[in-house]
Amino acid sequence: MKKIIKCLALVLVIALAVSIVACGSTGRKRGDKNTLNFLYIWPEHEVAMNKIITDYMAEHPGVTINPSVVPHDEVDRALQSAYIGGTMPDVFFYWSDKVYKWVADDIPYALNDYADGWKEDFVSDGVGWEAGKVDGNYYAIPFRSTGFLILYNKSYFDVHPQWTIPTTLQEFEQLIMKIQADEPGLIPLGAYGGSGGTMYQFQTALSIFVAICNGSVEDPNYRTGRLAPDYEDDAGAKVIDKFKSYIDAGFFGPNPHAKTREDVMADFMNGQSAMCLFNNNELGTLLEGMEEGTEIETFAIPAPAGVDAKYIYGTYDSFCVANSAPNKELAVDFIKYLTSAEVQKEWTRTEKSIMVNKEVTYDDPVQQTLANEMQFVGKYDIYPDYNSGDKGDINFNLLLSYLNGSYKGNATDLLKEMDGNTVQAMRDSLLNPPDGLDWIQPTYTKKDYDDSWLNPVR
Numbered sequence: 001m002k003k004i005i006k007c008l009a010l011v012l013v014i015a016l017a018v019s020i021v022a023c024g025s026t027g028r029k030r031g032d033k034n035t036l037n038f039l040y041i042w043p044e045h046e047v048a049m050n051k052i053i054t055d056y057m058a059e060h061p062g063v064t065i066n067p068s069v070v071p072h073d074e075v076d077r078a079l080q081s082a083y084i085g086g087t088m089p090d091v092f093f094y095w096s097d098k099v100y101k102w103v104a105d106d107i108p109y110a111l112n113d114y115a116d117g118w119k120e121d122f123v124s125d126g127v128g129w130e131a132g133k134v135d136g137n138y139y140a141i142p143f144r145s146t147g148f149l150i151l152y153n154k155s156y157f158d159v160h161p162q163w164t165i166p167t168t169l170q171e172f173e174q175l176i177m178k179i180q181a182d183e184p185g186l187i188p189l190g191a192y193g194g195s196g197g198t199m200y201q202f203q204t205a206l207s208i209f210v211a212i213c214n215g216s217v218e219d220p221n222y223r224t225g226r227l228a229p230d231y232e233d234d235a236g237a238k239v240i241d242k243f244k245s246y247i248d249a250g251f252f253g254p255n256p257h258a259k260t261r262e263d264v265m266a267d268f269m270n271g272q273s274a275m276c277l278f279n280n281n282e283l284g285t286l287l288e289g290m291e292e293g294t295e296i297e298t299f300a301i302p303a304p305a306g307v308d309a310k311y312i313y314g315t316y317d318s319f320c321v322a323n324s325a326p327n328k329e330l331a332v333d334f335i336k337y338l339t340s341a342e343v344q345k346e347w348t349r350t351e352k353s354i355m356v357n358k359e360v361t362y363d364d365p366v367q368q369t370l371a372n373e374m375q376f377v378g379k380y381d382i383y384p385d386y387n388s389g390d391k392g393d394i395n396f397n398l399l400l401s402y403l404n405g406s407y408k409g410n411a412t413d414l415l416k417e418m419d420g421n422t423v424q425a426m427r428d429s430l431l432n433p434p435d436g437l438d439w440i441q442p443t444y445t446k447k448d449y450d451d452s453w454l455n456p457v458r
Helices: 002-023 043-059 072-085 123-131 154-159 169-182 198-214 235-248 261-269 280-289 328-338 341-351 365-376 391-403 411-427
Strands: 035-040 064-069 091-095 141-153 187-190 273-279 296-299 314-321
Touching: 035 072, 035 328, 043 064, 043 328, 043 341, 072 091, 091 328, 123 141, 123 314, 123 365, 141 154, 141 280, 141 365, 169 187, 187 261, 198 235, 198 273, 235 391, 235 411, 261 273, 261 280, 273 280, 280 296, 280 365, 296 365, 314 328, 391 411
Parallel strands: 035 064, 035 091, 187 273
Antiparallel strands: 091 314, 141 273, 141 296, 141 314
16 A cells, blocks of 8 residues: 555645645645544435534534545545545544555554543444454544345245245255245345455355364464465365356356346345345345335354354444544544444434444344344454455456356366466565565464365255
């Protein structure tokens, strides 16, 4: 990230020169210490956030909060431009698991001194704080959980008592096959393809279940994503082939690669799919769009029999304090207000989110189930500590070619080619300064396990 930002800075330096001179050596014209510039995402929640801001200012006479809101897919560009232009917001949104990208440039302020007496207010003993921890320092304070679970239309399950909610991966596969047999025109599980599509969360889930079974999750370097591959172990290839068998067997309906987020939502709301894999923060939208009286319930992707785990892809939507903030105490106080029980209870009542304050309860039983399940959010996910550049897109296209049958080779060949691209990116000192990175030799003790659950479905 540091190299990328510096390159951007060189490109923009001439355009910014006039404003930098006008604003002083910092490149920023400071307001007084009672003003906070606040950047967040969620234009869809702007009314709710404006009320919070108005209430805070009413409780703190003399304080002014200047909010700006951007869509989630524009926040990186907005923050990069603000950093380069010397206009970093004092409080800004970011995802806990990705905040490390900004730490190298010393952009967020370390909040360790505030942990005692605050961290205890959060669910699961403040586990959400750990997601925003980089090199021993806390940089991101969680506001709400965000994760993907399987939502199902209870009406279909009520008329098909043989469709039972799965507690294991094997039972999940059997459920899909029962839906296909009993209702041939119904999409069993709505999920979409494309880069970052929800469909690929099943491939990730299978990989994580392997890591739990073989013990690699216990390696101290597991989360870096740089444990050296072992091609004598064919579990990685089996994961890809099993995932491909899900697609080929129609688990996600016909041609899921062509589906979009909006397509999956429409299919579920219109009753064309029995289940869908979707972000918990879309619950309100789905409920509003479905036929009145339709009930939605939920469960997480279950692990193979004998494995005590579930998989929920996700993280925490969080807020950070900028190192450049002239009044860090005020910035922290505002985030404390955002995470207070009163504000969090009101937000979940109106916006249907799953919050982080442990005092929040949910009148809606679906929300309560979501909250119970989401204790697993991000628990086993890998958060790579390297930049992959364009190799990530190249590898995705290679995987896509294998899934659609056009790749010239087997799954092991595919993994070796993708790993080769990945290590090129890791060793690139421009992408990963100052000297690049490399594979890390595993130190965990490998466990034996029954991998019959990795057999492709037929």
